[in-house]
Amino acid sequence: MLRSIVAASTLLVAGPALAEIDIQNVTSPAGHKIWLVEEPSIPIVSIEIAFRGGHRTDPADKAGLTNFTFGMMNEGAGDLDAVAWSKRADDISARIGFDNRLDRVEVSARFLVETLEESTDFLAMTLSKPRFDAEPMERVRRQILSGIRQAETDPSEIASQTWWSRAFPDHPYGRDRSGTAESVSALTVADLQEAHGRLMTTANAYIAIVGAIDAAKAGEIIDRIFAELPKGEVFAPNTLAVAPPPGVFVVEQDVPQSVAILGHAGIERDDPDFIPAYVMNYILGGGGFSSRLTEEVREKRGLAYSVYAYLSVYEEAALYMAGVQTANERVAESIDVIKEEWARMAAEGLTQEDLDKAKTYLTGSFPLRFDSNSKIANYLLFVQLADLGIDYINTRNSLIEAVTLEQAKRAAARILDPDALSIVVVGKPVGL
């Protein structure tokens, strides 16, 4: 049995067949661009909309503004107060969620075909006519303030906030996206109205729809949803030079286990070395039980439950990050092991076997991302935001296949630098 299993894995070169995903590039009558996949088998429609901008556009003295504003978007709109809005959503089975991130805000809507008309009007009203009533304002403000207090003793939150504030001391990325108790307490209805008008603009919108709907209908509903939104100004990003302070920075916290975050500059997605770096990272720290970090830190030494590394691309910065959570007595050893693997990969790169392994996994697992309508819609949105082109889903695997050992080694040598790692440890680490 063993032999046949190994044979099966080496035979797999091209990866399993991809699902046929037929993406239509639709322009609505009013001129909005939509990527659409028709999937008639289930009577639902998933709509994903991203508005570029997000928390990095918060004014310096109004940290937390985007977060607060989008925490209020499902708290009443048009002629419906907060409770009436919630009842209406339930009554028409419309699921509408908001998420705000560093570079964008996202609206996720899931509708039933049977109530598509009512749901469309409801979403249009929700996006364009938020009420920002006094009752929900104060309730949501208190919830946010409570969250900020709770984050003060949560080791993972402290680690993340500390890492980002040291890496980006003079940039919105370095501020907590929830804001501070002081900044949130000072935000007014006028502030939220200003942020809503600035952020929810059609010039910054990206749209993906997957479900039981055709192109004409998709265009019609988007035009209705966007009818009352301003066009607005496009947010143009300025790429930053990323240079987080190297070395270890400890935040003392009385917990049994230390949380460590490590990171340095990464690589932009349009850089020719990006795909080779992505393939390389699968072997270093991205591939779960197939990664060197998991092998060395967890499997061989039992130092941690979870250890990982990933490439992260934001609109104004690209990062290479890693993390581990481990007992206070063993965190120093864990960090040493991670740095050693970082150095080994930078110096020696991958082997041909590593490269083959990474390619078979990355190409073979690609279809697993498309096993639900909402996952497909999310991926379409990602491809649009990253400006990868509408045929990316069909060409992505060939880009991975084309990576050579030389390219992967070059990417590793260029990007990985153990001495540049900026390391934040929260806990009571011994020996750091």
Add this chain to the structure above:
Amino acid sequence: MLRTLFRAALRAALPVAAFPAIALAEQPVTSFTLDNGMDVVVIEDNRAPVVTHMVWYRVGSADEPRGVSGIAHFLEHLMFKGTDEIPDGAFSKIIAANGGQDNAFTSYDYTGYFQKIAADRLELVMKMESDRMVDAVITEDHVRTERDVIIEERNSRTDNSPDALFAEQMRAALYLNHAYSVPIIGWRHEMEELSLDDVMTFYQRYYAPDNAILVVAGDVTPDQVRTLADKYYGPLKPSGHPPDARPQEPPQLAPRRISMQDERVRQDYVMRFYLVPAYDPENPGEAAALSVLSSILGDGLASRFSQSLQVDQKIAIGTGAWYYAQSRDDTSFGMYAVPAEGFTLADAEAALDAELAKMVAEGPTQEEVDRVKRVMRASRIFAQDSISSQARLYGAALSMGFSVEDVQGWDDVIAAVTPEDVRAAAEKHLIMNHSVTGELTRNGEEG
């Protein structure tokens, strides 16, 4: 985003319905049993050329012998080490080398293993999963290293979080006799002593085809699954030894109160668990009424708790209720309130109690019941979108002793719930003598 604020309370507040997601006719479900007693469920969905392959064992942490808490979960980790035919550490690597993803999970009532992979690799994963059902190779070295890993896992999940520690204390106080009082991950002092012998005894006792359920969901036909299952799982010998019935709760005669203090707490809250019946195929209406009750009380801004405590009285900034209907033995009905500044935990608790009293006296309105039914129906339609969650739904139900028909009949049971059913369920089951109420604060003083 606000959902992340009350991580404490919400971590506990998972499903409110017994079967939160039900496949409709569009995704045909077929079930059959192999000659050796292994149950099989096939869910067809041809949207993508992908399958989810799962094996569920009808054994979880609540079946552990006393003194070896965490052994079910520890074994789950060690099942990835290798077999007589799969080399040490190669299991997940082989799956990954074939473009697949794999993992496993342990609960009170079941332990499950799964792979998501291209449909043409189904035979490979069946071969591997059937092999480790009987031929796992686990050594002293594995036990030594992996024990450190599960202790780090406990640190991450529980000891680093006062909210998780509090939930652990609440459960321990809710159950007087049943093993649901013991955390799935285990008590640390017992985890530190888990041995190879403990692991192998548990493995040999419970891992057998007649104690397992195979679920395959995705781009596959029942005939293909039957052929492969006969080939790989069919030859395995049944144990003829189903899990033993567990020690049950005695009559609970006294309400319990706990008050936990942790220096890391920055938000006080009060929480209550009631011991209530789980879903019972003989009387599914009871669980249905409790499901509707928990939604009316605590689900969404229009729920009783939110409207009364948060919007109208402004006593609380967070509230919720939940009910775990899917459970082999008696389960919990929970609720919480996070007091607003200027209000005490006692204020928040009194306000929760006032809402409960009102529910018992007057029951819900027809409008409330109808709205909750609409929400549940919509959830079931939306849930069809995720084939993995469909697989999980059936696997969990069958591993707790329920049938495919129970899962599919849930729709009708919910549809039949009346306002009086909901009121009566509140009166009958939300009884203080069957409850534990807990307060979590920083130092015993509120602030």
